[in-house]
Amino acid sequence: DADVTQTPRNRITKTGKRIMLECSQTKGHDRMYWYRQDPGLGLQLIYYSFDVKDINKGEISDGYSVSRQAQAKFSLSLESAIPNQTALYFCATQNANTGELFFGEGSRLTVL
């Protein structure tokens, strides 16, 4: 089983719908991240959490919200999806001692 699991892997939805992307991890790391990947733009940080009581906005948090339900779970929500939120979304955990990020396989979201 993967250490960082994202669900769903693929989702097509319509403008205005609420969408939740879920992430769970078995790495035992306190730090978790949500990134968005667009072709030619690299990875942009949406939100991050250094422990269950800590939530921080990244560089592109507008239109997104997150919930850290437990050390192992970090979900990303789009309250009212719009077409320019069509992208590949990655969840990651971080080893605080080495700095290494461990990524899930991604959730591809298409907003029509």
Added chain:
Amino acid sequence: AQSVTQLGSHVSVSEGALVLLRCNYSSSVPPYLFWYVQYPNQGLQLLLKYTSAATLVKGINGFEAEFKKSETSFHLTKPSAHMSDAAEYFCAVTLPGYRTLTFGKGTMLLVSP
């Protein structure tokens, strides 16, 4: 704030040729630097990292990178490309203490027979 610039969105090499992927950083303090690789339909995985020890860092799959402070660079190299090296490569920077990583826009490596 720190940033990285990857020169070239696409790099094409022949199998067996030298691979050189360029990364320049900007940071107000000595940074920590990473290279990640993304194979098709997968998440990113760590290739190597620099954390202020040896300036020449060796990673997985025969890749290495050299930290050059005078040039603010951290270029990724491999002496001989394999077809399996075809992927997208990302350079990333953070500050000591391992806070959030800032990624470059990526370089797609294409390897031809």
